[in-house]
Amino acid sequence: MPERTISTMFDEDHERLDALFKSFQTLKRTDFPKAKSAFLEFKAGLQRHVVWEEDILFPLWERKSGMTGGGPTIVMRSEHREIGDRLESLSRKIQAQNLETEREEEFLLDLLDRHNMSEEEVLYPEMDHIISPEEREAAFRAMEKIA
Ligand SMILES: [Fe+2]
Ligand SMILES: [Fe+2]
Structure with a gap:
């Protein structure tokens, strides 16, 4: 494997x-x-993903890279806030059974696609480069404790 x-x-x-x-x-x-129900699973999963990044992964990377006062994780954190806002406006319409959500879907997906791409192409590979396997496994164990 x-x-x-x-x-x-x-x-x-x-x-x-x-x-x-x-x-x-x-x-x-x-x-x-x-x-x-697919949306609710998506929403909870995305919120957990953001907590994994902001509470475990980013602090570990900031410590290892020395980039605490600026750099890519600051940008990622602020994009998370914007993604959260868009997620909430979509969620409000769905809770109200309003199906006219194309605009909100497009807004959210557009931001999420760009955000995920910068993490996948730049940030995660950087992290794998400087974080040791032991630190990585400890991070994964900490993630499992976050429901
Ligand atoms: Fe993220
Ligand atoms: Fe991510």
């Missing part, structure tokens, strides 16, 4: 979340309850 790295773990979680969001979009006009 190939080694579990930060890239493989987090890229996979991005993919899993993308698939849940796709299910929501595909099902929303044919099976709303199913679509809604």
